[in-house]
Amino acid sequence: MKSTYFISTENGNYYYLDINKRISGYAHPLFAWLHNFEKQNNTFDKVPDTIMLEGIGHFDKETIQYYIKKHNFLKKYGLYSDRNQEIDLNYQLSPDVIEYQMANLVQLTFEITDACNLNCKYCAYNDFYNDHDKRENNYLSHEAAKKIIDYLAEKWNSSLNSSYKGLTYISFYGGEPLMNVPLIEKIINYVNSLNLNRSIKYSMTSNCLLLDKYEEFLVDNKIHLLISLDGNEYNNGYRVDHSGKSTFNKLYQNIKHLKDSYPSYFEEQVQFNAVLHNKNSVEEILSYIKNEFGKIPSIGELNGSGIRTEMIEEFNKTYKNYRSDIKKSEHYEELTNDLNVSSPDVKDFDIFLMIYCGIFFDSYDDLFIDCENTNINKRPTGTCLPFGKKMFVTVNGKILPCERIGHQFGLGSVTKDSVNLDLSSISDMYNNYFQKLRKQCGNCFQSHSCIQCIFNLPDIDELHTKCYGYTNENKFLKYLSEMFTFLEKKPEYYKDFIDNLVFQ
């Protein structure tokens, strides 16, 4: 693979991008033509004296020679070289790394209960899916919660914690977490009693059916609240109670009451999360939540992994693709503007700027890394390191790296007596999965910016695993073309990215 790519945009302009040097630029059409000429195993001494590019123009010898010189100039400074190996094909996760991740944990999420006062059709724990433990209306034990907090507190206060008062979210998840508020209160009181070298913030994902009872508790404890709401009453049609009745009016009243009673809490601590399906659209969700509550929601698709075979047809009927839906809208531009960083196009462009353009550095430390001239030892796939972003503790004490993956991938467990995490076994498990995908990652053109999680690959435990994120050269060029097209359409976004955006 060579490091320099030439791309044309929807508008017919050409750009070049060098993956190693992270340098891009506008390319004169003749410059792009010469690149393709050389790519087809031609040498520049075979270039004719004059060139006629159809629909573009006629170019003389002097102009041709100039762009050959520019090509040679860029080559001299490292462009057009062999593409650096981006994946460390020998990468081995070690227990030390996992220990370090826990000492710097960003989010500890408790499944407070698996009971829920709603019975949403598409719920990750409902009929569509078979990759979760049986729901038995259980409550997480206080002792188990304390055990895992103590286990982590020791690491947070050790010299492995490399942050000064680094932020850790302790999050409450369900089922419906408001069905077990006494436990939440106990956990908060316990954490607050500890002397931790972490800044702790609390958060919760809730359907808000019990919000009228507990809003004061949430406000008093500054619990960041993520409200699940799919839009207006019709849009919310899958969010029904166990007798199949709509809960919309009650939810609406509860949320309105919170907004009116605690306006500053609502402004600072409340966000909305909607699921996209066949009873709503991005446009409807956005316009309803924005108009009623003044918020821009995050919108997610139905989870496509772990679906029961017999439910695939029903799932497909219910499922809606975010990108297709937003592109179908007559108000595409306004929607993208409103969604801003949550829009899929903008998210893609952010990643493009962060990975490929040489202008983004996460911290001072990154400024010392000479990415241009070194291979980056990236591990295979886009899977987070275990506990690199979060730790999820289920109601049954199972410990997972994330709440979005199947319960069969438990990495350990916690009981009222002990925490059982065998870091060597966890390393082995990840390394086995990486081994399966190493070759595909090594040949993938988008391995730099991969976001594919191994736990969401349906055949990860089969002998041969196919990565759905695998990108060949044509697909990669299409991706780059979309990025430069976005840049031409929304050039003002670049400055916004530089000045205002913060990425987790």
Added chain:
Amino acid sequence: MISKRKYWLYLDSYSFILSNEKIAIIYNSLSSSKIEVSLNGKLGEIIKDLQLPKNMYCVGIDETELCDKHIGEFVNNLKDLFSGDIVETSLCKEKPTVIYPELKLQNQVKTIDSFDNPEIGRNYLTYLKELTIYVTGECNENCNCCKSAYKQALFCTKNYNTVDFTNLIDLLTKLNGTGIGNINVLGGDMLKYPKIDELASLLNKIPIRITYHIHYKNICNYFENIHKLTNEKSSVSVKVNFPTEKEIINIVNTKLIKQNIPHNWCFLISSEKEYEEYEKICSSTNIENTEIVPLFTGGNIDFFRNNVYLNKEDINAINVNRRELFMRTVINTNNFGRLTIMSDEKVYSNVNFPTIGRINQPLYELVQNELKGGKSWLNIRDKKPCSECVYQLLCPSPTNYEYTLDKVNLCSIND
């Protein structure tokens, strides 16, 4: 009426526009070529327009403007140095856009309010790159530069303090998870440290490069044991100041070579005469791996003006790539990530500034103290006259010499 040809004038994304009120430099961060232009007149307007974010490094010009002597010359220079180009607008359906080079550093200390954001403190320890420890101040020599040299360069200094060995052990056990790749050990005469053998044994076990900085006159008493200090990842830096005793240099050099001790020589130079003497020593003793370090004595400003101050020629010879240039906009590349522990156990981010804590404080707390209230790591060329100088970002970060001379800059351009 014949319509004028129109062009898009654009820069490449590796070209920086460095400017002050009067002039601009188009700096090519691949080749380091520079085009200097005055910001007067029509060309000045074009440069200013290129700098506007909304224009994304691309502006329209027409045939008449291209015939202007200054603009035409500028465009030719841009093309010749491959820093930019023009393209007829008829060849583009849409205006070209270029991702101009502007640093996006997500977690940085812009204001003191930044510290309300816990993300700022994330992974602080990895910022640490180098530790310098003055283990003892004890020394039998009486060098004239003893109280000044260590504030200008890595050099020994004498006093009555000694670091407690248990505190040193505690410190060394805390280095796991930091980005520290080098440790410098100095004194006084560091060989007089009561636990020097134990310390060396400990240091040799950790996977970090160690340099022992020893005055050439002090090294003679330790030859029997010097091999205990070093292994494949450690070395000795032999410090020399004038007046020198050539015979001792000869002996030290011979013994270090004989014992196969990895080493280099560091000479403090405060005058042309000393430099000549240094050259004589080099040729007559066959010492190798030497470096010279300027020493400001208070009475040798002319020596500094002639040999240390940067002039325009020096600056024009500077090659910095895009990342290095970005670094100079936010950190002091000489100091960032470095901590010095003096023999009284006080910790400094730079010995020219007040202490930021003590040896037994958590390392992340020391980093926090420096980033929040320190004067070293984030000291960049953002004060007058540097802040108004077009070369501001090409110039190296402020050094200890600026602090010693109590000057913002050491250059003949804005002296």
